[in-house]
Amino acid sequence: xxxxxxxEFSYRMIRYRRTWRGTAVVSIANPLMFLLALGGGLGTLVDxxxxxxxxEVSYVSFLAPGLxxxxxxxxxxxxxxxxxxESVRGRGNYRAATATSVxxxxxxxxxxxxxxxxxxxxxxxxxxxxxxxxxSRSPGTALALVGAAALTGVAFAAPxxxxxxxxxxxxxxxSAFRFVVMPLYLLSGTFFxxxxxxxxVRPLAWATPLWHGVDLCRAISLGxxxxxxxxxxLCCLVALTVTGCAVGRTTYRRHLHP
Amino acid sequence: xxxxxxxxxxxxxxxxxxxxxRRTRRSEPFTAVDGIGFAVRRGEAFGFLGPxxxxxxxxxxxxxxxxxxxxxxxxxxxxxxAADGALIRSRIGVVPxxxxxxxxLTVRENxxxxxxxFGLPRRAVRGKAAELLEFAQLTERADSPVENLSGGMRRRxxxxxxxxxxxxxxxxxxxxxxxxxxxxxALWDKLFxxxxxxxxxxxxxxxxxxxxxxxxxxxxxxxxxxxxxDTPAGLIGRHSTPEVLELRFHPGAQSVMAEKLxxxxxxxxxxxxxxxxxxxxxxxxxxxxxxxxxxxxTSLVRRATLEDVFLTLTGRTLVD
Numbered sequence: 001x002x003x004x005x006x007x008e009f010s011y012r013m014i015r016y017r018r019t020w021r022g023t024a025v026v027s028i029a030n031p032l033m034f035l036l037a038l039g040g041g042l043g044t045l046v047d048x049x050x051x052x053x054x055x056e057v058s059y060v061s062f063l064a065p066g067l068x069x070x071x072x073x074x075x076x077x078x079x080x081x082x083x084x085x086e087s088v089r090g091r092g093n094y095r096a097a098t099a100t101s102v103x104x105x106x107x108x109x110x111x112x113x114x115x116x117x118x119x120x121x122x123x124x125x126x127x128x129x130x131x132x133x134x135x136s137r138s139p140g141t142a143l144a145l146v147g148a149a150a151l152t153g154v155a156f157a158a159p160x161x162x163x164x165x166x167x168x169x170x171x172x173x174x175s176a177f178r179f180v181v182m183p184l185y186l187l188s189g190t191f192f193x194x195x196x197x198x199x200x201v202r203p204l205a206w207a208t209p210l211w212h213g214v215d216l217c218r219a220i221s222l223g224x225x226x227x228x229x230x231x232x233x234l235c236c237l238v239a240l241t242v243t244g245c246a247v248g249r250t251t252y253r254r255h256l257h258p
Numbered sequence: 259x260x261x262x263x264x265x266x267x268x269x270x271x272x273x274x275x276x277x278x279x280r281r282t283r284r285s286e287p288f289t290a291v292d293g294i295g296f297a298v299r300r301g302e303a304f305g306f307l308g309p310x311x312x313x314x315x316x317x318x319x320x321x322x323x324x325x326x327x328x329x330x331x332x333x334x335x336x337x338x339x340a341a342d343g344a345l346i347r348s349r350i351g352v353v354p355x356x357x358x359x360x361x362x363l364t365v366r367e368n369x370x371x372x373x374x375x376f377g378l379p380r381r382a383v384r385g386k387a388a389e390l391l392e393f394a395q396l397t398e399r400a401d402s403p404v405e406n407l408s409g410g411m412r413r414r415x416x417x418x419x420x421x422x423x424x425x426x427x428x429x430x431x432x433x434x435x436x437x438x439x440x441x442x443x444a445l446w447d448k449l450f451x452x453x454x455x456x457x458x459x460x461x462x463x464x465x466x467x468x469x470x471x472x473x474x475x476x477x478x479x480x481x482x483x484x485x486x487x488d489t490p491a492g493l494i495g496r497h498s499t500p501e502v503l504e505l506r507f508h509p510g511a512q513s514v515m516a517e518k519l520x521x522x523x524x525x526x527x528x529x530x531x532x533x534x535x536x537x538x539x540x541x542x543x544x545x546x547x548x549x550x551x552x553x554x555x556t557s558l559v560r561r562a563t564l565e566d567v568f569l570t571l572t573g574r575t576l577v578d
């Protein structure tokens with residue numbers, strides 16, 4: 001990350017100064033409602049049927065870290081689609097900024113840095129709620145959870161931003177949300193263990209990037225992590241980030257300097 | 259500097275410049291700029307005149323180093339945009355055709371953010387912003403959001419913003435399109451002041467009066483090519499008679515009358531609503547037309563303008 005990229009980041013922060021209160025409320029209220037409804041309400045039913053399937057933990061303890069990863073991904077993807085599209089097609093800043101001495105890739109880097117900031121702060125809010133529910137074992141675990149969730153968010157943001165800069169119609173953004181983000185959200189082991197899926201589909205779940213984030217967060221939270229698996233998860237998420245950056249370098253240049 | 263060679267004075271130089279686009283990856287490339295050449299000296303106001311789609315904006319984007327040339331050479335401030343784009347951009351100002359202000363930020367914040375993109379120190383940008391707001395007559399609106407500004411004010415702010423890095427060249431793409439006449443004249447005044455201060459102005463327009471008012475020299479573009487280069491007066495002198503007699507007849511009668519009156523003018527031009535007779539002396543020609551009992555519905559004698567030059571060169575009007 002270099003100085004020109006920080007200029008784009010600081011522009012995003014100036015804008016964010018106007019809207020941060022709203023996002024802060026959402027970042028707290030969202031996990032609060034999900035954990036109350038699914039953890040408290042649905043969890044009572046699940047726990048009554050024997051917690052063996054979840055590895056002898058309560059449903060809410062099982063759900064919370066998965067939900068953390070999925071919610072952070074959702075925040076990151078939302079920040080990576082509309083705002084990027086607006087910056088190119090709407091009255092956004094990319095077209096203004098490209099006339100200055102910054103290069104397109106600086107805009108990519110600075111915007112991604114801002115999304116990383118948003119992913120981190122919303123993960124922090126989520127983990128704070130988990131602490132309030134007594135769902136985190138130690139401050140160290142809580143910090144590791146924030147880090148893992150933020151990495152999950154960035155791993156999704158990097159390729160999404162790279163793609164969104166070239167999108168011509170806003171309906172494509174909706175489709176991406178409906179056909180990519182929602183299925184991942186529901187089927188990547190957020191709400192249930194992927195071991196419960198039919199054996200034939202299980203490898204499919206393992207291949208989805210969100211599963212790596214979910215499983216990483218869950219392993220940290222429940223203290224069930226195995227080093228080899230943790231390394232695989234981290235490598236997958238980092239690889240997705242690096243690939244996204246490489247693609248973004250090309251797409252930003254192609255679309256902003258046509 | 260005591261030893262300034264004429265070559266130092268050419269801020270902008272293009273030769274055989276071409277821009278081809280592909281709409282999608284598979285479509286045939288479309289040639290927007292088709293081998294143009296021009297040179298602009300320091301302190302000049304240089305215009306690109308032409309209808310929509312003539313290749314003016316594509317040319318401007320190449321000069322602004324936000325669109326690589328497909329072929330040909332281009333030098334801006336002595337540098338090659340392909341190699342030194344960021345360096346060139348740090349020394350030029352750009353007023354884009356469409357509004358790229360951030361409507362949610364205040365007037366002042368828009369200038370501050372833009373200055374920061376150039377890497378200018380915070381303190382320096384603050385001082386500069388105050389000065390530019392004064393220049394754009396927006397000091398009183400400094401802290402109101404841009405969304406509350408009128409079109410003319412927005413355009414003045416865009417110009418003020420483009421000056422934040424003290425540019426040597428200012429690129430203006432259709433600077434007054436969409437503004438009411440009063441706002442246009444106010445903007446022209448600002449541009450005259452900038453020109454007097456020594457900034458080189460490069461502008462595109464499809465308004466002939468704007469080109470005549472602002473440009474020392476201009477090129478007429480059509481279908482991606484340059485069809486003429488000269489001063490506004492030079493172009494009119496070379497490609498048109500001094501005066502034009504405009505006659506209007508009953509709808510459909512224009513071409514019939516054109517044939518009947520052709521011998522009275524140097525050249526005639528038939529438009530859907532009007533018949534133009536190019537002549538050195540419009541009054542005398544009108545007297546002769548009336549002597550033939552031609553009986554036009556209306557008649558008008560006027561000086562020739564760049565519109566006539568364009569009509570002569572391309573056979574079409576500038577604004578359809």
